Amino acid sequence: MPPSCLRLHFLSLLLFTSSFLMINALTCRPDQIQALMKFKNEFESAGCNRSDYLNGVQCDDATGAVTKLQLPTGCFTGILKPNSSLFELHHLRYLNLSHNNFASSSLPSEFSNLNRLEVLSLASSSFTGQIPSSFSKLISLTHLNLSHNELTGSFPFLRTLTNLSVLDLSDNQFLGAIPFDLLLTMPFLSHLNLRKNHLNGHIEVPNSSSRLVYLSLGENQFEGHILKPISNLINLEYLELSSLNISYPVDLRIFSSLKALLILDISKNRLLPAGLSSGSDIPPSLESLVLSGCDILEFPNMLKTLQNLHHLDISNNRIKGKVPEWLWKFPRLSIVSLVNNSFTGLEGSSEVLLNSSVQLVDIAYNSMTGEFPVPPTNIIYLSAWNNSFTGNIPLQVCNRSSLRVLDLSYNNFTGPIPQCLSNLKIVNLRKNSLDGSIPDEFHSGALTQTLDVGFNRLTGKLPRSLLNCSFLRFLSVDNNIIEDTFPFWLKALPNLKVFTLRSNRFFGQLSPPDQGPLAFPELHILELSDNRFTGSLPTNYFVNWKASSVKINEDGSIYMGDYKNAYYSYVDTLDLQYKGLFMEQGNVLTSYSTIDFSGNKLEGHIPESIGLLKALIALNLSNNAFIGHIPLSLASVSELESLDLSRNQLSGSIPRELGSLSFLAYVSVAHNQLTGEIPQGPQFSGQAETSFEGNEGLCGLPLQGNCLSPPTQQPMEEDKEEEEGVLNWKAVVIGYGPGFLFGLLIAHVIASYKTKWFVKIVGPDNHKEVDPVSLFMSLDSRCDSFNNKRVM
Missing domain, CATH: 3.80.10.10 (Ribonuclease Inhibitor)
Known part of the structure; x- marks a missing residue:
């Protein structure tokens, strides 16, 4: 994974999912414990027992007041009411209720009682309606995550939250124009995610220098030329602009001023061909580039200059011919998706992939023919389903100790099945x-x-x-x-x-x-x-x-x-x-x-x-x-x-x-x-x-x-x-007995079996599996890379 993407991931990890600490009865006052248990009893909480619940509690050593509360995932179900005992915990500085089911509750204005909060995460918790104006009283907030709910309205409450450094309002139903004049003048704001809302209007970037390093605006309804203002945010390291719904083609050369840019996702937009032919104006620092669904017709030659490339996704385009041999020689290339194009094969010999550093390769749903190439030495995921490869499955797959997923379905392979399936998770x-x-x-x-x-x-x-x-x-x-x-x-x-x-x-x-x-x-x-x-x-x-x-x-x-x-x-x-x-x-x-x-x-x-x-x-x-x-x-x-x-x-x-x-x-x-x-x-x-x-x-x-x-x-x-x-x-x-109620059985399995997959960008140790919980965070959902198209 690119270092900057990793830094952003772990920044979110440290701030929103710090490790649980078992509550200590000697440090928490009895009245605080009583309030905590009363809060738990307000909900259906079969998803967590007392120990699970209290594991996410931390109290101040001196005062005994609760300063941190983090619910386990799926712990609570029910409505969060304005008179909830939660709002009696006035000393809270860290509150994470994410990934619970608050049954389409509106956000109570009583959150303003918790005016010492520095971190508030309510992501994926089924909240609906507008954000109360009283949220403007939470002036100590440095991190606010309200993503993946059904919240509506606009953002007037933000004007007083000048200490924010991380703001995630993605996957909601917010409307109107983004107050960039406000957001980009916030002195500490470095991480802004407004992806997947109903935002529109123009974007203006103030003359003052912004500290923003992470910006995600995809899947909105913008109007006018918004890319030029964004290109003035010269400190950006991560930029996600997929599915912008703009009427003009995107010229990748417009991002040439973003010298620090490491990750660019411009997928599902129409690209200007001239920006794909030469890489002289593309930030050479790029480590991850996602151009999926951009109606590209020829292999982008501008990629030749991106020698630091770690992750490439050019899936779901209309690229013909053979994949150039030079692609596999990039020294740091790890993840490649060429899914759903019109490629007919790979340039070079059958060993073109052998010395490549690539670990995850998906060339599925193309028109590739001939014998299948020898897989890379450190391959983890190899997918080539729905092509026309012939001959035997390469015996070298048995020598790839790192290989976990092998999908060669819907081809014309002959001969026996290799005698080494035990080491693979998916065959x-x-x-x-x-x-x-x-x-x-x-x-x-x-x-x-x-x-x-x-x-x-x-x-x-x-x-x-x-x-x-x-x-x-x-x-x-x-x-x-x-x-x-x-x-x-x-x-x-x-x-x-x-x-x-x-x-x-x-x-x-x-x-x-x-x-x-x-x-x-x-x-x-x-x-x-x-x-x-x-x-x-x-x-x-x-x-x-x-x-x-x-x-x-x-x-x-x-x-x-x-x-x-x-x-x-x-x-x-x-x-x-x-x-x-x-x-x-x-x-x-x-x-x-x-x-x-x-x-x-x-x-x-x-x-x-x-x-x-x-x-x-x-x-x-x-x-x-x-x-x-x-x-x-x-x-x-x-x-x-x-x-x-x-x-x-x-x-x-x-x-x-x-x-x-x-x-x-x-x-x-x-x-x-x-x-x-x-x-x-x-x-x-x-x-x-x-x-x-x-x-x-x-x-x-x-x-x-x-x-x-x-x-x-x-x-x-x-x-x-x-x-x-x-x-x-x-x-x-x-x-x-009544306990055995049903069995789930299935009907005809006919001649088409397909797979859906998508790859997550991973940590720097490319040879070891990593705990997915440590890497998948809502604040950086667009480090998700690619999702192949199924045969219809």
Whole structure:
């Protein structure tokens, strides 16, 4: 990481996340402890216990007054009220409530009672509305972070806060013009982040020299020529101006006066071609340059002069031809993203990357052909998915001890899989032409978390050494020629969440040998369609299926796989068959929980325990030999949207209770032995006629014609049998207890599996993994570098 970026990171780290100190009863007055505990009791605080809470408290040795309070992340949920006990802690100098959920609270004006505050951080805490004018009384503030909320209005409260050195108001809904005449005359302001608001207007820079070294203004709605004034801020080291929404092209030469500039992000703006052809006017000190999404057509020759370059992102452009050989000779180059261009290859020999200092390379989603180059010696992340590389995967990947992520999916590689997967965390070789078997070489303590070898020509059995992969979370072997029985032994893996076997030659029983529930401790996804499984499923089959808590991202999405460290984030994704259609899902969402056992030879009754899977939205049991009635317990699956039971031997009527499933949008029960009238209502009448064909005893809409007589009542014996089955099922549920409510299973994994990733700029020790918490801070969110574009 560039030294200045690192300095900015650690400045924020020291000021906003200083280390927790265990509270000492000898230094904190009893009345202060009482006020602290009263404050905790004002909220739902299941996210932290007493010890966690008090770890972030510090009191003055002399007076016993609380001077510092830092809540653990996710500790509080509830409304921050004006009469909160928090505002009784008048001696606070440091207050950090960030990353909690204050339930759309407005900011109480009573914050002004804490007039000794020097550091105040309320980032990512769900605050809404305008900032009270009383904030102007916090005249001792040196650091103010209100980022990632839903705050509105403008900034009149800032006029009295002349001691500010760090101000972060990013990711809010502030309006109007920025008072640069005020901000740039603040004597101590060095860090200003106003990114992602609704700010507009012109920018004026006063004649007085500004101390500003960090400026982030991207994703606003500026008007006029704002770049020339910014170029007068000659002390800038970090400048982020992405997505400015201005009408004229940006000439990079305008930044030639910024001799101290180390990091420049001008992504998602239109660039003037002349500024890309020559580097004589570009600050040679640049260490990080982000030009993603700038509609660039040719490789920028101006890069030749940037010998200090550490990080380069020119992804999501339209650059053609080959990547020049000189790029890989930069002595400090560590991170390169060329994703989503039209590159056809790399200049030079197959060893062009061998002696490069680069550690993270992403050349995905291009048109590169030929054999894959020998990877760099210190490579950590290597992604080349969606190209046209041929030949064998280079055996040198086995000699790269630093390599953690290898994604060569969607190419034309042939030959065997390298025998060295244990050292890699992420292995994605999907959709190539690899042959042989999956290496049975996973040693004890293997690091593997994701293994995806779907859509190849692999044979043999699943390697039993996978049991050594205690970190394994994602395993996909679909669309190969693997011949094996169902791997009940994988239930020993404590973290396995995703498991897809679709379209192989698996055979035998799906029921455990003891005929009990199928128990995988953390399984979210199981995909078994189009194999040769036989036998029946016991009624308690799904009782022990469960899913651990899932991660909710800032946009509300709940992702299945999420692998983060200081270098990269990697999200596992799949495609689904849903509502009878193949649908591309950008990420595997737990809200898209489905079961698909279709295309096997399963028989017997559909397990009543299917009704326990409350998160299920799609169920596909088609093309089997199930008999009996459609389970009444399906009416309990309230989120169900897609139901396919076609091509079985089901009998009886379609339960009217399914009409209560308000989200049910797709139904197919075609080619069974069902009788009686199709339930009326929007869930059924809106379906195609083909959804009910092949059942001679069915009548009513949407089939042609009406039923000629009232629906036939079920014989009393049949009713009695069904009632007994339901009663027996209730007993099973009581016996197994209410704790095991649902399992998250998934549908068809088709021929496109994609990955989303983005790289974080890292510390100076390029050979060691770094704690991501120490490097990811809200005050410097735009040291985030690049995010590749998915295939659509």
